[in-house]
Amino acid sequence: MTKYLIPRVVGLLAILTAGSSAQAHPGHSLSEANVSHVLTSPYHLAVLAAGGALMLAAAQLTRQSVSQRLLRSGGAVALLGAVVLWSLPA
Numbered sequence: 001m002t003k004y005l006i007p008r009v010v011g012l013l014a015i016l017t018a019g020s021s022a023q024a025h026p027g028h029s030l031s032e033a034n035v036s037h038v039l040t041s042p043y044h045l046a047v048l049a050a051g052g053a054l055m056l057a058a059a060q061l062t063r064q065s066v067s068q069r070l071l072r073s074g075g076a077v078a079l080l081g082a083v084v085l086w087s088l089p090a
């Protein structure tokens, strides 16, 4: 059990660090932008997709089935949401 503890902790820290430092792009905070911009900007959609991918990766590191399901579901919704929003006509 402890054999896998260090790689899991390192992986989780890497995911949390990447997630907390993710920014769509410089120039405005999320609260300063209008909804249309947030839902159509490639930068914001890329961050949404990356967040989904990180959630899917985090699901691989957890052993609790409830946490795995939540992370997988959230990651899938974020990735699919990014794809759907990206494909909508402007």
Ligand SMILES: [Zn+2]
Pocket: 024, 025, 028, 033, 037, 038, 041, 043, 044
């Ligand atoms: Zn923006």
